[in-house]
Amino acid sequence: MRTRNLLLIVIFLSASFSIFSQKQGALYPMELTTEYLVDPTGLDVRQPRFSWKLATANPQVFGQAQTAYRILVSSTKRDLDKNKGNIWDTGWISSDNMQLVDYKGKELESDRSYFWKVAVKDEKGNPSAFSKSASFTTGLFDDAEWTAKWIGTTEIYDPSAGPNKISDPWFRKSFDLKQKPSRATLFVASVGYHEVYVNGQKIDDHVLAPAVTDHTQRARYIAYDIAPQLKQGKNVIALWLGASWAIYAPYATPDKPRTPIVTAQTDIFGKNDQKLVRIITDESWKTHPSPNKLIGNWGFGVGGYGGEIWDANKEIDNWNLATYNDQVWNKATVYTPALKLSAQRVETNTLFDEIQPVEIVSRPDGTFRVDMGVNFAGWTQINVDGNPGDTVRFQFSERQQDDMTFGLYNLYVIGPSGKGTFKNRFNYSSGRWITLKGLKSAPKKEDIKGWMVRTNFADATSFECSDPLQNWIYNTVNWTFENLSLGGYVVDCPQRERFGYGGDAHATSETGMLNYQLGAFYNKWLEDWRDVQGTEPMVGNMNDPDWARKKEGSGRRLGGGILPQTAPTYHGGGGPAWGGIVVTLPWFMYQYQGDVRVLEENFEMIKGWLAFLDTHVENNLLKRYGGRWDFLGDWLWPGATTQGMNNYSDENLFFNNCYWIYNLKTGAKIAEAIGKTAEAQKWKHQAEVSGKALHDKYFHADDHNYSDKTMRSLSAALYGDIMPVKLRPLVMKRLEKEILVNRNGHIDVGITGGAMLFKVLREEGRDDLIYSMTSQTTYPSWGLMRESGASTMWEMWEKDLPGHSLLHSSYLYPGAWYIDGVAGIRRRDDSPGFRKFDIRVPKFAEEHVSWAKAGFNSPAGMIQSHWKRENGKTTLSVTIPPNCAATVYFPDESGRKIRESSGFATETGKKNGYVLFEINSGNYIFEN
Structure with a gap:
């Protein structure tokens, strides 16, 4: 496993080098991104958003802040270097905003390069130098600009004929150029994976492109800069396709074959930006089988995802060179699928x-x-x-x-x-x-x-503490998360299903956001969820290979707000907490990134989902709906495999009602944030009424417990916050007893219940209870996985059950706690995007965790926290990035005076056993 500190070192060195020449006290913009991406290509966003972070020339200065910014956007690097914004010059804008600033310049054109940079003024009004330049290129904004055809071969996958027999095809197109091109961008969209070659050279080092997409709806294109490989004279563009998702059952539609297909085009420009020629995919392209072939049928329940077979006897040297004679190759076959073409706005693999x-x-x-x-x-x-x-x-x-x-x-x-x-x-x-x-x-x-x-998203965080087991869990959670994050969505497992389960996303998304830079990644996945909305869940056998999304009118595409359990993959079982990711994920994005647009773009999907659930409400409570696999609650709790599924139980009905109420409350917050007052009031009222009805029906007053009195029921009740305010502390106390006494410090929930449990405990500040569960080494526990030699997290708490995965998304929810609990870097509800946040020293016993440190490259800049407790003395070192502020929660220990090194911290009172300090940007040391 790799060391996760490399990114932080690179960031520090980059910042130090960039600001070396800046005057003392000045700020300097750095880490420029466009739509969350570094120098993206082929963007089809007409108003992209710009973000930057701030570095300081003097780390000893306190309270540095941005008071204004000026953005320049130019069509040439030359003009930008001269500080000319011929596309957009904002002038000085009085604002402290540095996150997701909307572009408002001249209308962007398709297939063009743009360059931008930014300068800022500090709290004293001193302007910085301009940042280093960033860039982005545009894709094709209008469908009419696509003149290329979809091409493939006559080899079609036939699921009734057994395993896949079609070869991964080669395609090539030769052409002459009268001069060396000045620029040429090749736009390539494929159903199935693709690779691009120009004159024998592979373009870009990414693999398994494009990102996984619902191919009943759209195909994503990638922009390739091919000008450097083109030359005067004869040239060839070659494409290599892989079957993969092209033969996946849920993507089968009557308008396209079950075979890899591709559409691609490039305008090639010469001197003075004069267009020389447009190359498009059409019937003039030549095709031939490659030596490579997919093994298996690509899907769960149809023989698995298999592998690949390479036949070295079928190799052809120089197949992708201009000198190769392709006269005996076949002509490509033209197809006409009804697919929307859109840019891949997420990092490649x-x-x-x-x-x-x-x-x-x-x-x-x-x-x-x-x-x-x-x-x-x-x-x-x-x-x-x-x-x-x-x-x-x-x-x-x-x-x-x-x-x-x-x-x-x-x-x-x-x-x-x-x-x-x-x-x-x-x-x-x-x-x-x-x-x-x-x-x-x-x-x-x-x-x-x-x-x-x-x-290829970036790391955001490093973490380490004094407890080796906690370090192992943290590193293994992250290693597992990374192995599941292929193709612009999180799969449940990479070997058996490869589905993008919404329920599993609840267990992984905050872990992801606190450890990686996933703004583009999650925006893409939400688009996948919008694409699949209107499709019924798996109402029969979830493994049925004949089930697939159908066009409207077939009886499967229902329309409206209903959702399947996975996106963009459709298959799989789930329930309200699976489809409910369309509410919680946009809200997490808003909280962690300050992204308002993600709420606006997904609001109709959220509205549709809650409207669908409303059709299954009776007497203010959610009823069971769907088939056997469509109303799951908690999943894979300890012993679930021997106890059987609980999806028809009364306890499960309670569990899903709690989650529905949480969805309503979250939906109301989203509606309020974007000015949708009517929906906010409606959902808030429904949550209040239904919460009371649920509490009245399922509460056990004698035990301050709910439903079947399990840990998952307690977690669900607290997650949905269905109890009267005065009872919440008593229910929390009962949960504490359930963990420490009844379960002897062990966890007793699964995927969904675990996500609920850890969310509740993190927000309540009950690090002691989470530590109790994560410190165990006997069943059920993460420690048992370590003792068993695991290097990734398992699908279930039990190991040796045939058919179950040992690399799975099930229990990754501790990954968020290490950052906001153990290291104490906590987001604030009143400041989305980490402009303001909390630093809280957890109250661990010294013999449990005596020190912890983390660096979190938040959307607003690098936050560092390092606390230690030694011989009863507590020390906290904190770095607050420029333009940010924090509230420090330092333990209030009787008889100990708290000292702060800088004199710039302001004590503001006491709360819940902590002394509170307000601090602005700078480096601080607190000790008692």
Whole structure:
């Protein structure tokens, strides 16, 4: 696993270098982003938003703040370097805003490059120098600008004919240029994965492109700068497609074939920006099968996601060079799918963390067992040596005792040389152990490499504390999250399902936001949820391979606010807490990023979802709806596999009503934030009425408990806040007893209930209760996973149950607590985006956690907190970034005076056993 401090070092060095020449006390803008992305390409947003953070030339200065900004946007880097904003010059705007500032300049044009920078004034009115320049390029704003056709081959996947038989096709187009181009952007959208080559050179180093998308609705395009690879004379553009999501059952529609298809076009410009030619995909392109083919049928319940087979006997040298003669290749076939084309506004997938084998064992049967040392989802590269024509088999397993789990394997057919190298291209595998079959000699460790593959979002946070188990949980939670974040959404697991479950997102989204920069990632995923709305959940067998989203009128596409349980993947079971992610995720984005537009863009979806639920309300309580898999409550709690599903139970009805009420309250807050007064009042009233009805029906006054008196029912009741205000402390006390006494400090909830439980305890400041559960090493616990040799988090608290994943999104909710609980960096409801926040020293016993430190590169800048407790003395070191302020909660310990190093902190009172201090930007040390 990799060290997560590298980003913070890079940020610090970058800031130090950038502001080296600035005068003392001056601010300097840095880390410029456009729509959350660094120098994005192909944006189809007509009014993109600009963000920056601030560095200071003198870390000893306190209270630095931005009082004004000036943004310049230019069509050329040359003009921008001369401080000319020929597209937009805001002039000096009196504002402290530095997050998601709307572009309001001249109308942006399609397929153009833009450059921008910003300067700020500090609290004394002193202007900074301009920042380094940032850039973005635009995509194609209007559908009419697309003249390219969709092309594919005549090889069509037939699910009734058994496993996939179609090859991953090559396409190429040759053309002549009279001069070396000055600029050329190739826009490529595909159903199925693609790679782009120009004159033999692969363009960009990303993999498994584009991001996963609902291909009944849209295809996402990526913009490739191909001008550097083009030359005067003969050129060739080549495309390589992979079957993957092109044959996925829920994306099957009558208007397109179940085969990989692509549309691409580029305008090539010469001197003086004169257009030389437009190249488009059409029937003039040539196609030929590549040596690569998907193994399996790509989907859960249809034989799994398989792997890839490479046949070295079918290799063609120089297939993507202009000199290659493609006369015998077939013509491409034109198709006419009804797909909306939109830009991929999320980072692409990239290879991370090269992984080396830790052990290779030769076995008596002639096979070799490779231990990669860590469970991961990604690519492998393996050198092979055998007889020409032999097939080498690579089987992947999460379990040491099994040669293969979940049917994941790759094949390599050896060519005439007897040697070769397998490397993934359009699929990925998941596991820790690889069994190699068919080799002539034992492989060496240096012959085998692996990489984790994930969306290329940036780290935001480093964390460490004195407790080795807590460090292990934190690092393993993050490693697991990263292995699940491939394709612009979070999958439940990378080997069995690859679905984007809404319920699992509740268990992961705050962990994600407090540890990574996920603004673009979550905005993209919310667009996926908007696309799938109107589709019924899985009302029959959730594994039915024939179930797929259909066009309206087929009986499956119902319209309205109903939601399936996953996006953009449709399949899978769930319930109100699964579809309810469309309410909570926009609200989290607003709280953590200060993003108002995300509330506005998703409001109709939220409104539709709550309206759908309202059709299943009777006497102010939510009734059960859907089929067997459509009304799940908590999921995979300890012992769930032996107790059976509880989806028809009265306890489950209570649980889902609590969640529905939480959705109503959250929806009301969203409506208030964007001025939707009528909806806010309606939802708030419904939540109050239904909360009272639910409390009256299910409350046990003798025990201050609810429903079946389990930890999940207590968690749900507190999460929905259904009790009268005066009873909440008593219910909290009962939850404390449930954890510490009845469960002997252990957790007793699953995915959904766990997300609720940890959310409640984090907001209540009950770090002691969370620590009790995360410090256990016996069943059920994260510590037991560590004791069992896990390197990723499991699907369920039990390990050795066949068919269940050992790399899963289930129990990742502690990842948020380490930052806002243990390190004490806490967001505030009254200041979305971390312009104001709290720093709170937790009240751990010294023998439990004696120190913790974290650096969180928040949307407003780098926040650092380092506290330690030694011999009864507490010390807190804090860094508040420029233009920010914080409230420090320092433990109020009887007889100890609190000292603060700078003299710039203002004591404002006491609360809940803490002394409170208000501080502005700067570095502070508190101690008693």
